[in-house]
Amino acid sequence: MENLKEIQGKMAHDPHYMFPYCKPRHQEWVPGAVIVGAGPSGLAAAACLKEQGVPSVVIERSNCIASLWQLKTYDRLRLHLPKRFCELPLMPFPEDFPTYPDKKQFVEYLEAYAKRFGIDPVFDSSVERGEYDESIGMWRVKGVGRKLGEEMEYVCRWLVVATGENAEVVVPEIEGMPEFCGEVKHTSEYKNGSVYKGKKVLVVGCGNSGMEVCLDLCNHNAKPSLVVRDAVHVLPRDMLGKSTFGLSMWLLKWLPVRLVDRFLLFVSWLILGNTARFGLDRPTVGPLELKSISGKTPVLDVGALAKIKSGDIKIYPSIQQIGNHSVQFFNGKTENFDAIILATGYKSNVPAWLKEKEMFSEKDGYPRRPFPNGWKGACGLYAVGFTKRGLLGASMDARHIAEDIHKCWKLEAEHLITMTTRRSFSLKP
Numbered sequence: 472m473e474n475l476k477e478i479q480g481k482m483a484h485d486p487h488y489m490f491p492y493c494k495p496r497h498q499e500w501v502p503g504a505v506i507v508g509a510g511p512s513g514l515a516a517a518a519c520l521k522e523q524g525v526p527s528v529v530i531e532r533s534n535c536i537a538s539l540w541q542l543k544t545y546d547r548l549r550l551h552l553p554k555r556f557c558e559l560p561l562m563p564f565p566e567d568f569p570t571y572p573d574k575k576q577f578v579e580y581l582e583a584y585a586k587r588f589g590i591d592p593v594f595d596s597s598v599e600r601g602e603y604d605e606s607i608g609m610w611r612v613k614g615v616g617r618k619l620g621e622e623m624e625y626v627c628r629w630l631v632v633a634t635g636e637n638a639e640v641v642v643p644e645i646e647g648m649p650e651f652c653g654e655v656k657h658t659s660e661y662k663n664g665s666v667y668k669g670k671k672v673l674v675v676g677c678g679n680s681g682m683e684v685c686l687d688l689c690n691h692n693a694k695p696s697l698v699v700r701d702a703v704h705v706l707p708r709d710m711l712g713k714s715t716f717g718l719s720m721w722l723l724k725w726l727p728v729r730l731v732d733r734f735l736l737f738v739s740w741l742i743l744g745n746t747a748r749f750g751l752d753r754p755t756v757g758p759l760e761l762k763s764i765s766g767k768t769p770v771l772d773v774g775a776l777a778k779i780k781s782g783d784i785k786i787y788p789s790i791q792q793i794g795n796h797s798v799q800f801f802n803g804k805t806e807n808f809d810a811i812i813l814a815t816g817y818k819s820n821v822p823a824w825l826k827e828k829e830m831f832s833e834k835d836g837y838p839r840r841p842f843p844n845g846w847k848g849a850c851g852l853y854a855v856g857f858t859k860r861g862l863l864g865a866s867m868d869a870r871h872i873a874e875d876i877h878k879c880w881k882l883e884a885e886h887l888i889t890m891t892t893r894r895s896f897s898l899k900p
């Protein structure tokens with residue numbers, strides 16, 4: 472046994488180190504996979520595994536499935552790709568849903584999905600550590616459980632990381648921001664613009680969230696301004712009577728990505744005009760090529776651009792400094808604001824809890840291997856939903872993972888049956 476000094480030393484340096492005989496209160500061996508995260512990716516993985524006859528336990532830190540959608544998104548949110556590109560494996564959307572289901576409908580679909588595949592996550596349980604225990608050839612997944620402070624440990628052969636690309640908010644450090652007297656919040660806390668009526672609001676970041684929050688603020692008679700620090704592709708959500716995304720996927724079957732990009736840019740120019748005239752320069756690389764090489768999603772416009780054109784949404788360059796009530800920009804202008812909304816995006820939280828350095832990059836928390844090969848690591852470790860390709864990418868991962876685990880599951884089950892049969896008939900190996 473380790474001596475007391477050694478144990479005290481370990482406890483001081485590692486908050487997760489436990490005294491050897493001090494077991495967590497809830498310990499469970501899972502005869503299948505542990506899936507961390509009950510968002511669309513985790514649900515898709517659990518459903519595909521179930522279909523293959525492999526059991527799983529889904530662990531979720533919040534108190535509901537799809538917590539990103541239910542708790543951290545604004546009221547007016549809809550899918551911005553048509554529903555056929557957003558459905559999870561094995562269950563299409565109901566036919567009477569519109570092409571672009573709203574948030575409520577999407578959550579309804581996910582609830583029905585979980586019910587259909589008997590997925591019953593362990594809620595209010597946050598995973599704080601996942602590590603491979605070589606001595607037993609299993610993953611140990613530890614965290615804080617349902618009842619306040621209850622320690623839990625799951626031991627499993629397969630660990631599926633489904634904590635998502637949007638696990639934590641990105642809050643930039645901007646000089647003077649702590650001194651700003653008005654409200655500062657992230658888009659994940661924004662519901663609608665009703666409380667900002669008549670107020671001057673600065674929205675920082677012009678991805679899809681920033682653009683839509685600006686539009687929502689306009690619709691609630693607030694006065695939004697948008698910080699655009701870099702070039703951005705804005706495409707109409709629909710063109711030529713079809714969804715831009717659907718049309719792109721169809722064209723990509725026949726044409727190289729650069730040609731499809733040229734086509735998209737031409738039609739966007741016809742519909743939206745020259746966006747650079749309104750302060751939105753386009754990157755030199757086309758929208759689909761950029762999405763594929765960097766993951767940067769083009770803005771799919773549903774009305775914000777018209778408000779920029781009409782001057783209802785003002786455009787500003789990067790922020791230099793924030794004062795008590797004002798914001799100074801890099802073009803030298805200073806303007807007063809009542810509130811600031813950070814539409815600065817999200818990041819993965821995998822490096823904070825997964826004690827594994829091969830599969831996931833410590834820098835950004837994404838699998839190191841590029842799409843479409845990022846879903847599989849070593850020793851039974853998997854990733855679902857880190858493709859930067861939305862729900863479509865998550866569904867592809869989930870299918871791959873379930874097939875892969877099933878192969879191994881079948882082999883191990885056959886081995887177990889052989890061993891048991893041999894033992895019960897006293898046969899020699």
Ligand SMILES: Cc1cc2nc3c(=O)[nH]c(=O)nc-3n(C[C@H](O)[C@H](O)[C@H](O)COP(=O)(O)OP(=O)(O)OC[C@H]3O[C@@H](n4cnc5c(N)ncnc54)[C@H](O)[C@@H]3O)c2cc1C
Pocket residue numbers: 507508509510511512513530531532533536537538539540544548549550551552556557596597598599633634635636637638680820824855856857860861862863865
């Ligand atoms: C506003 C918004 C709109 C979007 N719209 C679209 C769209 O229209 N079409 C599209 O294809 N994609 C869209 N996306 C992309 C988005 O990535 C997917 O919609 C989807 O939610 C991703 O699912 P996920 O399960 O991978 O991640 P999430 O939905 O984020 O689920 C991950 C889950 O893991 C849980 N979790 C995280 N860390 C832990 C932990 N340590 N322990 C336990 N649980 C944990 C979280 O609480 C969360 O419930 C959108 C994203 C955003 C932010």
Ligand SMILES: NC(=O)C1=CN([C@@H]2O[C@H](COP(=O)(O)OP(=O)(O)OC[C@H]3O[C@@H](n4cnc5c(N)ncnc54)[C@H](OP(=O)(O)O)[C@@H]3O)[C@@H](O)[C@H]2O)C=CC1
Pocket residue numbers: 548549550551552643658675676677678679680681683698699700701768789790814815816817
């Ligand atoms: N279904 C739908 O309608 C919606 C879908 N989404 C999806 O959700 C995901 C997240 O989107 P979103 O929340 O918009 O996040 P994104 O990461 O897509 O966008 C964040 C934006 O903030 C900018 N930014 C970051 N830091 C600063 C800073 N300090 N100053 C100025 N600008 C800054 C970034 O600029 P830069 O590019 O220069 O880094 C980028 O333009 C995306 O995949 C998006 O497509 C989001 C909303 C609606």
Ligand SMILES: O=C(O)C(=O)Cc1c[nH]c2ccccc12
Pocket residue numbers: 551552716762768769771859860861862
């Ligand atoms: O909504 C998102 O973030 C997505 O990643 C969906 C998506 C995948 N590929 C795309 C290409 C263009 C626009 C959106 C997407």
